[in-house]
Each structure stands twice: as C-alpha cells, then as structure tokens.
Amino acid sequence: MTTRLKSLGDWIAEVAELTQPDKIHWCDGSEQEYRALIDLMLANGTLIELNQKTYPNCYLHRSDPQDVARVEHLTYVCTTNQEDAGPNNNWMPPDEAKALLTECFRGSMRGRTMYVIPYCMGPLDSPYARCGVEVTDSPYVAANMHLMTRMGKAALERIERDGTFVKGLHCTGELDPERRYIMHFPEELLIMSYGSGYGGNALLGKKCHALRIASWQARDEGWLAEHMLIVGIENPRGETHYIAAAFPSACGKTNLAMLIPPESHKGWKVWTLGDDIAWLHLGEDGRLRAINPEAGYFGVVPGTNRQTNRNAFEMITHDTIFTNVALTADNEPWWEEKNEGVPVIDWLGKPYEPGNGPAAHPNSRFTVSAKQNPSYSSLAEAPEGVPISALIFGGRRRELAPLVYEAKDWAHGVLVGASVASETTAAATGKVGIVRRDPMAMKPFCGYNFGDYWAHWLSFAERSSRLPKIFHVNWFRRSPDGKFLWPGFGENLRVLRWIIERCENRAGAVETPIGYLPRPEDLDVSGLDVSPQTLEQLLAVEPEQWRNEMKDLGAYFEQFGDRLPKRLREEHRRVVEALG
Numbered sequence: 001m002t003t004r005l006k007s008l009g010d011w012i013a014e015v016a017e018l019t020q021p022d023k024i025h026w027c028d029g030s031e032q033e034y035r036a037l038i039d040l041m042l043a044n045g046t047l048i049e050l051n052q053k054t055y056p057n058c059y060l061h062r063s064d065p066q067d068v069a070r071v072e073h074l075t076y077v078c079t080t081n082q083e084d085a086g087p088n089n090n091w092m093p094p095d096e097a098k099a100l101l102t103e104c105f106r107g108s109m110r111g112r113t114m115y116v117i118p119y120c121m122g123p124l125d126s127p128y129a130r131c132g133v134e135v136t137d138s139p140y141v142a143a144n145m146h147l148m149t150r151m152g153k154a155a156l157e158r159i160e161r162d163g164t165f166v167k168g169l170h171c172t173g174e175l176d177p178e179r180r181y182i183m184h185f186p187e188e189l190l191i192m193s194y195g196s197g198y199g200g201n202a203l204l205g206k207k208c209h210a211l212r213i214a215s216w217q218a219r220d221e222g223w224l225a226e227h228m229l230i231v232g233i234e235n236p237r238g239e240t241h242y243i244a245a246a247f248p249s250a251c252g253k254t255n256l257a258m259l260i261p262p263e264s265h266k267g268w269k270v271w272t273l274g275d276d277i278a279w280l281h282l283g284e285d286g287r288l289r290a291i292n293p294e295a296g297y298f299g300v301v302p303g304t305n306r307q308t309n310r311n312a313f314e315m316i317t318h319d320t321i322f323t324n325v326a327l328t329a330d331n332e333p334w335w336e337e338k339n340e341g342v343p344v345i346d347w348l349g350k351p352y353e354p355g356n357g358p359a360a361h362p363n364s365r366f367t368v369s370a371k372q373n374p375s376y377s378s379l380a381e382a383p384e385g386v387p388i389s390a391l392i393f394g395g396r397r398r399e400l401a402p403l404v405y406e407a408k409d410w411a412h413g414v415l416v417g418a419s420v421a422s423e424t425t426a427a428a429t430g431k432v433g434i435v436r437r438d439p440m441a442m443k444p445f446c447g448y449n450f451g452d453y454w455a456h457w458l459s460f461a462e463r464s465s466r467l468p469k470i471f472h473v474n475w476f477r478r479s480p481d482g483k484f485l486w487p488g489f490g491e492n493l494r495v496l497r498w499i500i501e502r503c504e505n506r507a508g509a510v511e512t513p514i515g516y517l518p519r520p521e522d523l524d525v526s527g528l529d530v531s532p533q534t535l536e537q538l539l540a541v542e543p544e545q546w547r548n549e550m551k552d553l554g555a556y557f558e559q560f561g562d563r564l565p566k567r568l569r570e571e572h573r574r575v576v577e578a579l580g
C-alpha cells in the first residue's frame with residue numbers, strides 16, 4: 001500500500017530518509033494485520049499472553065518502569081509567538097524544537113519497521129471528523145491505535161479525499177526520561193514525540209491530536225475540543241438527555257460514561273458515547289452537538305470491579321491489551337480493588353511483595369474497542385453527533401466543592417469551568433494528591449493560551465441562545481477521618497437526575513453565591529446509606545473557604561494579563577461580592 005496524495009507520500013519519504021527504518025509498513029486496519037502485530041509482540045516479548053480460557057485474546061504489556069504516565073514537564077506547544085501558547089504551556093521556539101528533535105530522530109528507526117498509520121478521529125462519514133497520520137516504530141502503538149481509532153484503508157481514503165491531515169511522528173527511542181519530548185506545532189498541524197512508548201505520549205491521535213492540535217483548530221473554526229465524556233441518560237419514559245462532562249485525568253470520566261443505574265432507579269438506562277474526549281459544534285438549530293473522536297478506551301484499571309463498574313469489568317475479559325497490571329497464579333490480570341484473585345507477580349514482573357507497593361501500577365490501563373462496551377450507544381457512530389443538554393465540570397476535592405451546583409448562566413458557567421481544581425493523580429508523572437488548578441480539566445491539553453480559550457468559550461453565548469446549562473460536581477468530598485462522604489459510581493445517577501430535571505425546569509434548588517444547589521429534599525437519596533448530616537456536609541458551601549478559593553483563583557488569573565477576558569474578571573468579581 002502507498003498513497004496517491006503527494007503531500008503524504010513526500011512526507012513519508014522525508015521521514016524514512018531521516019529515521020532510516022529497515023522496512024515501511026502501511027497499516028490497512030485489517031484483523032489479519034492486528035493478529036500479525038500481536039504475534040510479533042508475543043514472539044519478541046513485548047506482550048505476554050494472559051489466560052486464554054478466562055481472558056481470550058487478552059495480553060499484558062509491561063512498559064519500561066520509567067515510562068508509565070504522561071510527562072507534562074516534557075510536553076511543549078511550539079508556536080511562533082510564546083504568548084499564543086500561554087503560561088499554561090511549556091514553550092520552545094519552533095525552529096529550536098525541530099532542530100532538537102531532528103537530532104533525536106536521525107537514524108532512530110535503524111533495524112526497525114516503520115508503521116504508517118492513517119487514522120480518522122470521529123465517524124468516517126462525519127463532517128466533524130478530522131484525520132491524521134501517525135508514523136511510529138512501535139508495534140504496541142500500532143496495535144493500540146487499531147483498537148482506539150478508525151485506522152487503515154478507510155481512513156487513508158478519507159485523507160486522500162480531504163487532502164489534509166495532521167502529521168504525527170513518533171519514535172520509542174532509548175526511553176531515557178532525560179531525552180523525552182512531546183512537541184506540538186499547531187501552526188503546521190505537526191506533532192513530534194520521542195522517547196516514550198506510553199499512552200498519551202505515544203498514541204498521538206488522542207491527547208496530542210484530538211485535544212492539543214484540535215483545540216487550536218477549534219478556536220479558529222468556531223468549535224470546541226474538550227477533555228469530556230459523552231453519555232446518554234434515558235428516563236423511564238424513554239426520553240434521553242445527552243450530557244458531556246470534563247473531569248481531570250483519573251477523576252471518573254470512564255466510570256460515569258459507563259454507569260449502571262442503581263436498584264432504586266428501575267427503568268433508567270445509560271448509554272456511552274465517549275469516555276475521554278468530545279468535539280462540540282453548534283448545530284443549525286443552535287444546540288451544541290457532540291461527537292467522540294475516539295473508537296476505543298484507554299482506561300484506568302485499578303478500582304474496576306463488579307460493584308464499581310460492572311460494564312468495564314465484563315468488557316475487559318476478552319480482546320483487551322492490559323498495560324502494567326499484576327498477574328495471579330492462573331495467569332490472569334490482577335489489580336488493586338479487583339476484589340477477586342490474588343497477585344503473585346507484580347507489574348514489574350517480580351514476585352509480589354506487599355511491602356513493595358501496589359501490585360498493579362496505579363496508572364495501569366486497559367485498551368479495548370468501544371464496541372465491546374455493553375452500554376455502547378447506537379448513536380456513537382452518528383455523523384452529526386448528539387445534542388447536549390448539560391455540560392458538567394468536576395474535580396477531586398476532599399473539601400470545599402459541594403456534591404453538585406449549577407451555574408447561573410453561560411458566562412458564569414465559563415467561570416465555574418475555569419475554576420476547576422483537582423488533586424493530582426498517577427495519570428501524569430509527579431506528586432499525587434496535590435490540589436492544582438486544572439481549568440475545564442484541560443491544563444495538560446489546551447494547545448493555546450487559556451486567556452484566549454476562555455474568550456472562545458464565552459463567545460458561544462453570542463452565537464446561540466440554546467446552549468446547555470453548566471454544572472459542577474464533586475464525588476470526592478471526604479469526612480475529617482478521610483472517608484468519601486458520597487458512595488459514587490452508580491449512585492451518581494441520582495445527581496445526574498437532578499441535573500436533567502433542572503434542564504427540564506422540574507427540580508427545585510436554592511440560590512447561593514456560587515450558584516444553584518439542590519436542597520436536601522431536591523435529591524432522591526431513598527435507600528442510600530447517607531445520613532441527613534452527611535447530606536448536609538455534601539451540600540455545604542462554607543463562605544470563609546470560598547472567599548479564600550476565589551482569592552486564589554483571582555491570583556491565578558493574574559498571570560494571563562491582557563489575555564484574560566474582561567467578562568471573566570467581572571464574573572469573578574460578582575461571586576466575590578456575593579460572598580461578602
């Protein structure tokens with residue numbers, strides 16, 4: 001296979017000249033090709049076969065122990081003007097970045113096969129979908145892209161039709177954490193990633209293309225590329241509302257997207273459209289419509305069990321690639337809170353010793369096609385996407401943020417999104433559990449200056465009067481002794497129900513300085529082990545804590561200087577004044 005698109009053919013020739021691979025393989029996306037990739041990796045030890053009786057077509061990959069998460073300090077947005085990347089991104093002049101990486105890539109594929117992966121983010125026939133080509137020397141990346149994207153022959157045909165694509169150059173390199181760079185050149189629709197084989201660093205269609213590059217294009221073209229799940233909630237009358245929700249990495253998107261209604265909510269159904277990324281466009285009717293650019297999940301494994309997420313638990317019993325989980329004596333995958341089986345080999349491949357830390361890496365992941373999800377929505381492939389009734393922001397906050405609140409209008413909602421802060425998790429290298437500002441859950445993923453990004457968000461109010469309502473949730477508030485106050489998981493449907501009923505003007509609320517909150521009687525907590533005192537704690541808005549929060553947010557905003565929209569400053573001042 002090769003291509004009739006000259007710009008693509010020329011680029012591949014140029015990359016091959018630089019990296020000097022032994023062979024070039026154009027991926028066609030077929031099942032035979034996937035099988036051959038798996039067999040190759042089984043033969044060379046990149047993959048380990050799991051128990052094929054209980055986990056058919058499941059494999060374990062152990063990454064380099066120093067290459068287990070995204071590396072935010074080595075991720076750059078290289079724009080001509082530094083101001084365009086903003087204080088929210090690492091920056092390097094494009095020429096300098098390219099010179100540095102060109103030296104890394106020179107001869108880097110010698111003795112290896114170069115895979116050319118044409119892919120399409122979004123349904124192949126969607127006007128909202130966008131394509132890219134990833135070039136990589138990693139068969140693990142090629143196999144993951146097979147499960148996670150629409151890749152191969154059909155994507156190449158679309159690229160040849162469109163005549164344009166995002167270029168993604170990836171090389172595993174020596175896996176030296178000191179010689180690792182994830183570089184983005186949004187002005188040239190180019191990504192260069194060197195020295196990591198892991199997830200968001202290496203599967204370039206995901207965070208690099210569908211968020212960092214796409215957010216830049218979306219600003220120019222009037223749409224939004226967001227770190228959001230997309231889920232449909234069907235009530236017992238058969239009416240479905242679609243919701244998109246942004247939570248930072250490892251803060252519950254996959255779980256909410258696949259939620260199983262609790263016993264108390266008979267007749268309710270939940271349909272998954274996406275678990276990580278949403279592309280949002282204004283439809284002709286003025287409503288915001290969402291598509292999921294991805295076709296599979298790269299999900300957090302620890303914490304997944306029959307009680308928390310039965311859909312995911314069942315989905316990953318076949319045709320799944322596991323990365324950095326532990327093994328049982330029966331050669332089954334094991335992870336913390338699996339609640340069955342016993343680990344004997346840890347994620348590093350050593351005999352499991354409880355004193356050495358968790359058996360599975362806290363950021364161990366499953367890769368699986370979305371079609372395996374029992375709650376996969378029939379509209380997940382709809383080219384025009386689904387209309388969104390509510391947007392939700394959230395984070396992991398042990399205090400301060402109540403279970404749920406509603407923004408007063410769109411502009412206030414943009415402030416609520418911009419105010420997201422969350423405890424850091426194992427999804428990125430660095431300390432875990434530190435509260436940091438993560439506006440719209442996009443701190444690691446926005447490909448341009450946050451000041452311009454908020455202005456872009458605010459501009460939607462001038463273009464439509466039918467925008468979704470905006471909410472904020474926190475499933476992670478804790479009691480002074482460290483226990484989660486809210487049961488979470490399936491029970492989160494009770495909160496989604498209030499949100500939907502607010503959109504239908506059917507649910508009650510009380511106005512507070514930070515927005516509308518449900519009164520205890522507005523939330524259905526029947527049959528839940530949540531006492532009235534606990535519910536009160538979950539819904540508490542403490543003015544002193546909130547005054548401090550708003551002060552901190554104001555100081556954070558200062559770094560954006562002139563690029564901070566006036567309107568956002570005004571919204572902030574309004575909340576400060578209301579808090580007294």
Ligand code: GTP
Nearest residue numbers: 249250251252253254255300302303427475488489
């Ligand atoms: P990324 O893939 O990194 O973007 O993460 P994500 O936002 O999809 O997070 P995910 O749903 O995988 O959840 C991350 C962790 O949070 C898992 O260990 C879950 O078990 C846990 N979690 C998810 N939802 C809840 C909840 O409602 N309550 C509690 N206590 N934990 C939750």
Ligand code: SPV
Nearest residue numbers: 070199200207249298427
């Ligand atoms: C995240 O970190 O938000 C993820 C995993 O979804 S990764 O693909 O590694 O970015």
Ligand code: MN
Nearest residue numbers: 227249250276
């Ligand atoms: Mn994510």
